[in-house]
Amino acid sequence: MQKGSERRIKDELQRMPYEPLLPVERKLILGSLLLGAVLLVLLLWTTRG
Amino acid sequence: MPRISEDWLAVWIGLLVFALAAATMFGVDLLGWSITSKVWVEPAKALAPVARGSTVPALLSLAGTYLLMLALTCAGAKCLGAHLPRFAAAFTALFALSVLCSAIGHYAYIAATPDKFDRLGITWSLNLTGESGYIIALLLGLAIANLLPRLAEALREAVRPELYVKIAIVIMGAALGVKSAETFGLAQSVIWRGLCAVVEAYLIYWAVIYYVARRYFRFSREWAAPLASGISICGVSAAIATGAAIRARPIVAVMVSSLVVIFAVIELLLLPFLAQHFLYEEPMVAGAWMGLAVKTDGAAIPAGAITDALIRARAFAVSGVQYQEGWISMTTTTTKIFIDVFIGVWAFVLAIIWTSFIEPKPGVRVGAAEIWERFPKFVIGYVLTFALMLWWCLGDEARIGAAKPATEVANVYRQLFFLMTFLCIGLVSDFRKLREEGIGRLAAVYAVSLFGFIIWFGLLISWLFFAGVKPPLASG
Numbered sequence: 181m182q183k184g185s186e187r188r189i190k191d192e193l194q195r196m197p198y199e200p201l202l203p204v205e206r207k208l209i210l211g212s213l214l215l216g217a218v219l220l221v222l223l224l225w226t227t228r229g
Numbered sequence: 230m231p232r233i234s235e236d237w238l239a240v241w242i243g244l245l246v247f248a249l250a251a252a253t254m255f256g257v258d259l260l261g262w263s264i265t266s267k268v269w270v271e272p273a274k275a276l277a278p279v280a281r282g283s284t285v286p287a288l289l290s291l292a293g294t295y296l297l298m299l300a301l302t303c304a305g306a307k308c309l310g311a312h313l314p315r316f317a318a319a320f321t322a323l324f325a326l327s328v329l330c331s332a333i334g335h336y337a338y339i340a341a342t343p344d345k346f347d348r349l350g351i352t353w354s355l356n357l358t359g360e361s362g363y364i365i366a367l368l369l370g371l372a373i374a375n376l377l378p379r380l381a382e383a384l385r386e387a388v389r390p391e392l393y394v395k396i397a398i399v400i401m402g403a404a405l406g407v408k409s410a411e412t413f414g415l416a417q418s419v420i421w422r423g424l425c426a427v428v429e430a431y432l433i434y435w436a437v438i439y440y441v442a443r444r445y446f447r448f449s450r451e452w453a454a455p456l457a458s459g460i461s462i463c464g465v466s467a468a469i470a471t472g473a474a475i476r477a478r479p480i481v482a483v484m485v486s487s488l489v490v491i492f493a494v495i496e497l498l499l500l501p502f503l504a505q506h507f508l509y510e511e512p513m514v515a516g517a518w519m520g521l522a523v524k525t526d527g528a529a530i531p532a533g534a535i536t537d538a539l540i541r542a543r544a545f546a547v548s549g550v551q552y553q554e555g556w557i558s559m560t561t562t563t564t565k566i567f568i569d570v571f572i573g574v575w576a577f578v579l580a581i582i583w584t585s586f587i588e589p590k591p592g593v594r595v596g597a598a599e600i601w602e603r604f605p606k607f608v609i610g611y612v613l614t615f616a617l618m619l620w621w622c623l624g625d626e627a628r629i630g631a632a633k634p635a636t637e638v639a640n641v642y643r644q645l646f647f648l649m650t651f652l653c654i655g656l657v658s659d660f661r662k663l664r665e666e667g668i669g670r671l672a673a674v675y676a677v678s679l680f681g682f683i684i685w686f687g688l689l690i691s692w693l694f695f696a697g698v699k700p701p702l703a704s705g
Contacts, residue, residue, distance in 0.1 A: 204586040209440050
């Protein structure tokens with residue numbers, strides 16, 4: 181049963197259709213990076229200041 | 230059916246070992262007879278009781294330590310619903326192999342640092358310290374898993390690396406608490422900087438890996454999110470928490486987790502030695518780097534312990550600087566514990582985004598209780614032992630002297646559980662998986678992200694927050 185399920189998953193991985201990035205995913209990625217960059221400056225300033 | 234989760238079990242076993250060891254502080258030596266490895270030239274001196282001046286014969290000490298650990302883990306295994314006779318037999322074999330690896334790792338020509346050469350009557354050594362026993366255990370586990378799969382299968386019932394490492398982490402909290410009391414200002418700084426580094430890693434790691442997995446490797450959202458968490462945050466637990474948060478099928482997290490362990494082994498064999506050679510002048514950077522780059526608790530925290538020993542040995546050999554033991558480990562542990570604590574919060578955030586915007590499902594609501602549900606409970610045990618010893622030692626400086634022998638005794642069990650963790654990680658790492666059809670794409674995104682970005686960005690973040698911070702010197 182488990183072997184069969186793994187086989188199906190491997191097939192799925194090989195034939196996975198492309199799902200284009202949604203605008204909300206772009207926002208999540210950009211928002212996370214932006215917040216990371218801003219916090220990096222702030223945290224470095226508080227740590228080293 | 231398990232009657233307790235592995236996390237809570239680790240808390241109780243860890244606290245029990247801590248309590249037995251802590252009795253030493255009040256003049257009751259309950260565990261001083263426990264066996265520990267010593268750097269040796271004559272095999273007869275490889276193992277001895279941990280308490281100085283103990284007259285207990287080494288064999289009796291070894292038997293006692295084995296029986297105590299067997300009793301603790303068998304009680305735990307029963308609560309987890311394991312098959313007890315099979316568990317006891319497999320545990321016995323794992324314990325014996327772990328002690329053997331530790332003893333080999335303490336062979337003077339492998340382990341001795343230059344300051345011990347005269348006493349041991351040797352003129353050279355690989356200078357790898359006794360922690361090389363962990364690497365030997367890992368290699369032995371790998372050899373068994375990949376060359377003797379039947380033996381690996383026979384040991385399976387006791388192969389529980391996550392349980393062993395969590396017990397070790399709870400026990401380790403005590404020693405780090407005492408250390409923090411000695412240099413409280415530095416400990417506060419390590420905790421703050423570790424928190425900063427983790428916040429950065431979460432926000433930047435995850436977003437980049439998710440983008441790479443979606444855009445360049447064309448994974449669906451269901452695969453990309455657990456994959457991003459597994460690669461970027463904390464391996465197995467993060468992949469499982471994220472998979473559950475976005476309502477992915479359980480098999481997705483299982484497939485990702487199987488890769489996490491394999492890549493953690495590669496990191497374990499590479500990063501501590503890279504750190505030893507290139508970061509021995511920045512020990513705390515190395516410690517944070519292990520926490521940020523090596524995935525899963527089972528690999529990361531012992532990697533910190535190995536790096537601690539290797540860097541101190543190299544710094545002493547090259548510059549004659551003797552750093553206090555444990556600060557590099559503490560930096561790794563602090564970073565990793567923060568990563569673990571935030572998994573629940575991150576999974577909660579992703580669950581809200583997924584159920585509200587990406588794949589909205591009518592009637593499905595995400596409650597804040599999910600944060601607690603995914604909170605790694607063993608962290609409570611670590612915080613308890615850490616805070617108790619810190620509070621006790623800060624109350625009166627003289628107590629630090631009494632607390633140290635207690636943490637040395639507890640350390641015996643921390644090391645044994647670490648050894649068993651390494652052996653078990655090796656035993657569950659089946660490299661043949663990488664050759665299987667379909668897995669290649671998962672492995673490719675993992676390898677590209679880990680070796681192309683995570684490791685180096687983790688190093689940069691560690692450098693930014695920890696450069697210039699040094700552990701106290703051992704003498705003075």
